[in-house]
Amino acid sequence: MKFTLVLALILLFFSPHSFAVIKRHDIPATAYQVAEPPGYLIDMPHDGHGVLISPSWIVTVAHVIFYDYQGKTIAIGDKSYQVAKVIIHPGYKKPDKSLTQGDAKPLMDFFKSNHDIALVQLTSQVTGITPIKLYSEADERGKTVKVFGRGSTGDGRTGEVKGTKSLKILNRFENKIETLEANWLSLKFDRPPYGLALEGIEGNGDSGGPSVIYKDNIPYLAGLVSWDYWQGDLATFKNGLYGNRSYQVRISSYIKWIRDTINNS
Template sequence: MSTWETLLLIGMFYLLFYTPVLQPHPHRTPVFEKLHEKIEKHRKEQEFSLALNYYEYSDVLDPCSLNPCRNHGKCVSTAPGYQCQCNEFFTGDHCEKPITTCTEDLCNHGICVLKKIPPKFQCRCDYPYHGPRCNTAADVCSPNPCKNGGICAVRDNNRFRCICPLHYKGTFCEVGPNDCYRNDGLQYRGHVSYTERGFSCLPWDSFLLAKENMNSFVSGIYMYGIGEHNYCRNPDGEVKPWCYFQDGSGKLSWGLCNVTVCTDNIIYSVPVVRSVNRTTDKPIIATDVKGNITKRNTTFPPQSNTTFSTCGLKDIPTSIRGRIFGGKRTQPGQHPWLASLQLKVSVPLHNAGHICGGTLIAPCWILTAAHCVKTLSEPQIWRVFLGKTDLIKNETYQQSFDVRRIIIHEFYREEPRSLHYDIALMELKKINKTCAKESKFVKKACIANREFAVGKACTIAGWGRMETGFPSQLLDATVQLISHSACSDPKRYGKLIDESMLCAGVPEGGVDACQGDSGGPLICERSAVSQVAGVVSWGELCGVKDKPGVYTHVFKFAQWIESKIKGN
């Protein structure tokens, strides 16, 4: 059989068995589960043809670089490819099948939570119910469930209300006057368990959170006070403690909690919460000699460091990434060098607001794409925002600046299907003789000092297009660097690719930087230091197979960048 016949056979095999993969949903019905199993069977066959294409994309292939394992599974490289090591609650080749038999109606008056030991679940009952399925009720007010001197008042049908003393609140009067958070609440260990909108928090070990990035079974999560309870916490650098909840329609969501900020005269000495019958380790919290929780070294709002101690290092650890095209939200501080370039007022063909992304590479300098500013080159119409994650909100840690000047590369040109030398710089206007101030949420990125290897897994971030429009939340994704020869293959971009360009993507499509992400960075890490390898430039369509994203090759422009900054 010839090579072309083999490729044709593979293509027919792919088209015959291809079925779109439904995204995981926290409220599947049994009928949905059967459908999902059938789809997963076809998915394995689909992955076979995708894997063949994968080898065409890069000269160096690490099958675990994009982590094909789902639900916190760990990818391990093996001789034939890779193997997924699943946690206690999932099985399958890619950890896609839940083991637990939890359903929303299993526990009549309670919620099903996960356990590491058989049968892998348990019903946690709402008071006053008890029993294996939470269907037996005790006397609601005997003994008195209300804490801190609260009075239990019987209502009807096993319902009660705690009448709390002054300055106490909560279902059981468990939230006291000193239950508050400092800074962003990283060390908060209080008892608040409801959101600002009044929704009750889900337990961190709820079966509904098994597929979420934050639950009580994530490795090392106990250090952030998360365990077998539903108290608000802040493990990922949000602005204040938060929790997951179900809204009125049963949809899983998250929200900031109704926790108060500590005032200067309040001693933060809320004890660490320890649940009964824990299966996870107890939290380890740094305390002083009096047993009070020690303060964090970071300050809030941003520090007044105008020189920036370093580049490419962030204070917030990287979370599990979603996608930009169809992605998941990121947390504040995960991309502290990312800038939102916004028009102050509407102009012909452009509305006011976010237009492009950019990268802070020096206190007064933003790196972006030339095509973002070529027809909008008047500095006075722009305003640059740093430290943002949500475009709609006025975030306390954001910084904003007017623009002093715009420098576009001298050789920039636009062709009908491509952009060349697509790079530009924005100089920020100083405020009180300074520009950007270094903080946990605002840092500068390093310029790539040498080439990265083909196949390297890198990060893109921005406020780009999703399947349903343009999100306000910052999104990110992982893509893989593609060789120049593979990207200039005729079935991809052919002769459109020149030496000023760099390509990155995933072979099956679905992950890409799109409109609204133009000018933003392609970040690759070297020795844990984040470097700008590319600037989002152009591509054909969004997240389409065989059409990776095309980026300006920043390493090739390092001297140009340095000369413009030093010369101005």
């Protein structure tokens, strides 16, 4: 999640409900930085990210849709495109504020039952950029994903550093999908010497960022950064520590909804 923790939790789902790239403490931060963003990575109008999946469609998490984006412009590559409409999954709900206090379990249960995904249609087709393919297989467990985001940073020993989100530095990390839970992929931030060379977890502002699986050097969109798991009192939540676990929207579970929505529009 992403809150100070009542605020952190509310921000977690009502705004940057996930966190930017949090890194290993024993690896230089520059090793995680990305000089050239992938073309399919989109910065949403208010906060968070989306992913270009066809010439005129972006997929993102529903909780980064803060207001009516119809008519707003989105920068993609070196051009600006106008939003025609936003379609939020009918199963998406915002959490009641009462869930953001006390024991974390009711909020975690709420998140797991939610459908945090939305589609954004553009008024014209994007040119000069190749959309990413969707990962449709149900075999994600154990696979390595590369995750991109411009949110807050920090390291696994001390967690997220407040104030770094405004820097908007593009980073990426790697992690292995540890568990599959219906509509979710789950990652765990392992402490060295365990984990991958660029092991990490998302930070504040990374919501909607892509989790990418590569097959034969071709990128496939497997997940979208969504929320972080916590046990115990929400007041003790600290984002970005070793051992923390994050949840990502599982694209393979929404293939039919995505395709039907696009075809019917």
